[in-house]
Amino acid sequence: MQIQLSWIDPVTSERREPLLETPVALGREFASMPQEIDGNRVARIVLASERVAEYHALIDVANGELIVVDQNSSTGTLINSVRLPSSTLIDGDRLQIGPYEIQLNPSSSQTTSSSEIGASGECDRMVGFLFKRRCGRTTNIGCPYCSYPDNNPYYYDYSYYSGYGNYNRGYWGSNYYDNRDRYYYDPETGNVDFTEADNMSLEGEMDADFEMDMGAS
């Protein structure tokens, strides 16, 4: 997710407004902050002050939400003037790290994630209510998913049908789902058959095993 942070440098009084890709590490020592987290390159912001820890806080995305996690700093991280070990962030929230007051700029976090933009420049996220399909948007304008922090704009309607879209063990259709690769549908004839590979595996099965599986005496 792309975010924009803004703050006024307390030393130079310069306004800084970098546009960053999450995860974003904040700290005093560039080398003390991680280069990569879960294979993602970390944007490292150096805040030059003795009241800022070498690696002070991390802004990242968890379950579709933007969160900030304090890295056990001695001075702590204040989120909207409240000291918290971690917190979700929304547009306009203020982070106090040492003398730095950093603001998350409005709507900057709603920009479609570059990781969801495919080679064609279109969003690769699976969207839809009854059935899923590729989003294909080139912008987040009019996207119901982008305006929901947890990327699930249809949560309340799905809650009517618990386990919707789930075919795992214990849910309806699990037997078919587990064996979904064994089915072959011929659109020309309209027949549904096993694939050749499955036929071969069945041929390899001994008659006795087959009868045992079927519960025959």
Next chain:
Amino acid sequence: MSINLETLRKSPTYSVTAAVSDIVKDLRELATLDRASEAKQTEFGNLVTKCVVGAITSIVIAFILMIVVGEMGDGFQLFGNILTILLLCVGVGCTIVAIYAGIRESKYSRFNFPNHRYALTEKILEMLERDMDKEAKVSVHLVLSPANQDSKRIKTVKHPLKSGFKIDFFQDDWLKMEGQFLDKTRFVLTTSELNQTAYGWKTSRSGKSKYKTKSKAKRLDISLNLTYPQRRYGAIKVLNNEAVNAVKIPKLTNVKRMRVTDKGINLVVKMSPSMPWNQEALYQTITMMFLSVYQVLNLARMLSKAK
């Protein structure tokens, strides 16, 4: 805007084929019209009540004055007569205003629609739009007249228990919605409300006869019909016998019928009158019907993938 007030006055039915956004705009205008009519109806209803009370009070006082004035001396008689005439004028005036207000109230009552019908239609359209092309056309036929209207009577039978009583049965197919999803599946959603009214003359023990009428809701059937491309969902025939087990609907509703073929699904759900037929309950049931059917179709799609 597709709403024509003159047409709506003659037949309170909204029928259109248009994009969801346009229909939603129309339904919101209907809601505004309904709200304004309800407010006017209340306003004129209150005026009728006040005028009737005023008319009765002034006429009664006028009659009392007429009697009292007759027994008084000449000095009071002139004053009493003037007051009586004035009160009678007030009574007549109140009666005229009450009649006028009653006519206006009845005029506005024609635009007082059952709120849950248009509100539900709007909510369903917004739900279905999530899987539709923005420009796709949807057909909506929404009947806004009362469920016990004469034209909706389907049969009349004798009351099985009360002699001299009859029962009228009414069927109100008040919503039909047709359209197509992005997966080329066509849907038809219909609702059919069944009501009955028992009526007749009841004689009390003292011998007095009184006309009695009692209406009650019987059943609401919601039917969802989907016709899908065979190439995409053809393997559904494998799930044919188990599809009904995927159906989840609210308590107090029952599956009346479910028919699955390789070309389409028909699911009919019956809502009993013990469940309130309000917007929320109906929306939940309809949403669950769509989710139930697509729970089956999405698995069928996985099984239909060509190797």
